[in-house]
Amino acid sequence: MRIATLGPAGTFSELAACEFGRQLNDYTLAFYPALARVLKALPQDADLAVVPIENIVEGVVSPVIDTFVKRPLEIVGELSIPVRFSLVANHAQPEKIYAQFVAQGQCSDCLGRYNVPIMNTASNSEALQLLQQSREPAAAVVPEHCLGEHHFAHVEHDITDYAHNETRFVAVREARDEHEAPKTGVNYKTSLLIIDDTDHPGLLVEHLQVFAAYRVNLTSLVSRPTGQKFGQYHFYIECEGHRDDTAIRAALTLIQLRNKVMVLGSYPTAAPSE
Known part of the structure; x- marks a missing residue:
């Protein structure tokens, strides 16, 4: 594979x-x-x-x-x-910090305490590499799992702004045309897209009412612009259950009368991270 x-x-x-x-x-x-x-x-x-x-x-x-x-x-x-990041440095008082821009946003509280320039990198790996090459006092934001056998003069562990990130x-x-039937004892999630090809007032409310009527629990609802004109959106939705469940099939049948629906798949729900 x-x-x-x-x-x-x-x-x-x-x-x-x-x-x-x-x-x-x-x-x-x-x-x-x-x-x-x-x-x-x-x-x-x-x-x-x-x-x-x-x-x-x-x-x-x-x-x-x-x-x-x-x-x-x-x-x-x-x-x-x-998602756990560490701040590693070659000196206790770095004069600059290398950080990938997403990592920077997720560790802003820690980085703000240093009050030094943040040098954005394309990846976390590049941040670590630039620190290792630096001859000046510097630091880098790197994933905890990348520390490995490296030795640093200064390390701060778990610096993310949110403890359970x-x-x-x-x-x-x-x-594929075919899909796997649900297995007994497995909790499933289904992802789908509602394509905004017949925009009209109350479009989203209508769809939400259908899901509510069939007691389908939505776990995610995201609107994305169609790229055609302002005010038109596609909707990405995740719900509990398998696409073959009676309630989900009935809800999608009604929604498909008004809009195009793309079922992106039904798959086992992820176990909580440790």
Whole structure:
């Protein structure tokens, strides 16, 4: 199984991809520099793509949601990865700090205490590499799991602004006509898109009322602009249950009378991260 994910090595995406890979008998991992490139690898250069879809602090990952509108893709699994960063330095009083821009936003409280310039990097791995090459007093924000056997003059562990920060990842493949039937004893989640092709007043309220009437519990609702004109949006929705559940099938049947619906997949709900 060929798995594509966001690189370089050392990212949280690599952790997630390896976790999915361990569920398979055999896999190879390929890194790509951008989320769009990861998903574009399907199906020619990869059988599975592992991408972040939501962070507790930052919210949904818009490029991933938008790609679902443009391409026939299917979500086949999800998992959550704890997001823990450390600040490492070659001196107790660094004069600059290297940090990937997302990491900077998630560790702003700690970085604000240093009152030194933040040097943005393309990745967490690059931040660590620049620190190791620096001859000046410097620091870097790096994922906890990247510390390994490295030795630093100064280390601050778990510097994220939110103690329980985590990112949810999904495994994606090219869409197929058939789908797996639900297994007994498994809790499922279903992802879908409501395509705004017949915009009218009350569109979203109508759909929410349908889900409520059939007692379908929504766990996520995100609006994304269609890119056609202001005021038009597609809706990405996640709900508890499998697409074959009677309630979900009935709700989608009614919604499809007014708008196009793309079911992106039903998959086991991720276990809580430790």
